[in-house]
Amino acid sequence: MSTTTAVQTAHHRSDGVRFEREPLVLGNPTLHDITAKIASIAEDKPTPKYLLALSFTAAIAAWGVGCILYTILTGIGVWGLNNPIGWGWDITNFVFWIGIGHAGTLISAILFLFRQKWRTAINRSAEAMTIFAVICAGLFPLIHVGRIWFAYWLIPYPNQMQMWTNFRSPLEWDVFAVSTYLTVSLIFWFLGMVPDLATLRDVVKNKVAKRLYGFFSLGWSGSMRHWHHYEMAYLILAGLSTPLVLSVHSVVSLDFTAGILPGWHTTIFPPYFVAGAIFSGFAMVMTLLVITREVLDLKELITMKHLENMNKIILATGMMVGYAYAMEFFIAQYSGNPYEAFVFINRATGDYAWAYWTMVLCNVVSPQVFWSRRLRRNIPVMFIVSILVNIGMWFERFTIIATSLHHDFLPASWGYYTPTWVEVSIFAGTIGIFLTLFLLFAKYIPVIAIAEVKAILPDAQPQHSHHGVEAPSHQVEQSTSV
């Protein structure tokens, strides 16, 4: 399977067969090369192309924000929602964006605990996407409450009106789950960035930039004591973030399961949503990284090996999602409950069959190409599949929401829902916000975790010094010594 390349060779030694893994950094760069490479991105003046891209995404974002204002000033009536479908694109988009945010935490927390060294080249950008995606997600419930100026009522606080939030509502649990997730992700992302910000502080020439990087690097000097505390904090935050990868989307899934609607109320929803979230998150990371590594010329740091590993995760989580679709369908028929059985037959053959089959084709069928190593390492193929998965995962949420609502128990109250241009514009607007934030990030924040990548260079490995000595998981190299 993976032994055909020259870099992966099995050779024989006196005490058995030995297999060396593919290197994670190509081209044998020195520690200084890596600093110079990443710092140059932030140091160079923005190119006209970059400014063009930025203004394009910012224009879309502005258009979306305009439509949000229009909705708020006019009322939710400008959307296509009505009885019986009271949740449409808004909640679909909310769940979609929350899902996108899952790859970052998985990569930064779970892969860290699993000692997956390949995470170092991609964790920074994946975590950034997490934060931007959660920001986009949070917009939708806020707009959907209708009177956004009362949105602070979502937060429980003692008040003279004696009004409390409904703690029995899963929507309230979402407030806690999502805000916890955003907070911890933000802290984790920022903490991991401190040594790199200090590196930029020491490297950049621009005075304002130097001040800003200096402010955010919290006086980092790269001393042994700093590294010791940093690594302890990083490990603890990784441990704290790991349950959050599971909890956020599980709580989101309870928005549906707590309602006893056929098609929503089923026990597999929490892990099924988590698998789907990681699946869509990795697809988004793939889409953006394929472009980023090309544009910023990071091919020696984000190698084919990284992309292949991500494609394997896309294949695995895609099949978990497929497993959940199959279980839902099977149990609905097995249950003998005619309403459950109907909902699933209706999904596949009813008014929204087009959405259902789009979802199945994109999420279950398209990742199957990754069984082939050749296709796992083919840039155009992985780019197309990642786009398809993004589309498919959006349609998954839409299918779940719309099909269970449009045909419920009473045929007299059946209906059909189509979004208005306002809803479509707001969704497009959040894509604009997401991409704008990502473009700003890619330019002004170290896109690659400089210190962590240095730690996986061959020179940093314990077997390269003398055998048996423990090396810290991060290279202890003073950021000032570039």
Added chain:
Amino acid sequence: MNPYRIMLGQTPFPGQLRRLGGVLALVGIAAFIVGGLGHPQYWWGGYLLGFIYAMGLSVTLVFFSALSYLVNAGWVAAVRRIPEMLSSFVLVLPVAALPLVIGALTGNIYEWMHSSDEHLHHGFKGLYLSQPFFWARLVFYAVVWIGMHRVIVGNSLRQDDVTDITPTQRNWKLSAPFVLLYALTITFASFDLVMTLEPHWFSTIFGVYSFAGHFVASLALMLIVMRMLERGGYLAGILSREHYHDVGKLLFAFTIFWTYVAFSQYFIIWYGNLPEETVFFAKRLSNGWEIFGWASLFGHFVIPFLFLLRQDVKRQPQLVTIGALILLIAHAIDLSWVILPVFSAAPGEPYQLSWALVLTGWGAIAAMLGAVLIVASRAFARHSAVACNDPYLHESLDYHSGAYDPV
């Protein structure tokens, strides 16, 4: 000569394992017989419990090996042979299943096989719960599992004797479809053998719930045998605290995963409060069976969570083995809670806790676990206890996390 080829055939270890298995089996059989006196249905229920325990454990141990090939795990190479040896019971599963076949055919286990309830015999449910299809599925599972054992464990053993990595490469390729097949077969086996005990009840997460329990128990058994081997001094210089730490971390993680899945199932059904679903928990949280529900919560989550949370506990072989023992027992409690109540009352009657039934079931679990160890002792006698030519062995031996061990 490869220094990592550890042949235990001439050492006392296989004999010790066989004796331990024999004692467990004898005590278990005695408890099994005594417990069921006067209540023949206790024997059927107890046997089913013991069978599910050993089946889930042994099949999942093969899955563990396949999974470690699939993800190219380096850390596991030094200890992977232990789960592989312990999984040998898979090969005798069809024999162990014979009493169940008799019990089912004589109408003593599955209510749906002899029920005249119209609801169970029409539509998709009638099709799925038809005897020919049911038996065909069981045969299919057995074929897949035995095939998986022969291929994955077989290639791992073949790697011991050759100097090229062809057998390992085969496993890299074949582990992926086998992991997929395992996911499907363990799901539907848990539906067929356990969920259909109450044929009206259904839960989409039931397959994941079963898997999570089996996986935790597999890791626990693996840790216990690691410790036995280490105490005997058989894996000196190979087994280090890093390996205990790594398996302990997985054990800890999947204990939480089990809790997450079990809680998802419980919480969603409780919150929805639909009679056709809540009946499962309502019947298991009354008339004495709630003791097992609470014991599951504490034994499978609260105690092991607090115990295994600390890094130094996971790195202490004696301590982490205590955690493993707790979880091995907790898995028995969990499965008992799901399976035994069904056999505690006549059809249609409310379930009633019976300690005689519990004794029967736990006797069967002990006897089956004994059989697992006896079968494994034969494998340990024949093959190297370390995957001595595994191409990742050097990674597994060289790894040091940098953690500080005070003791």
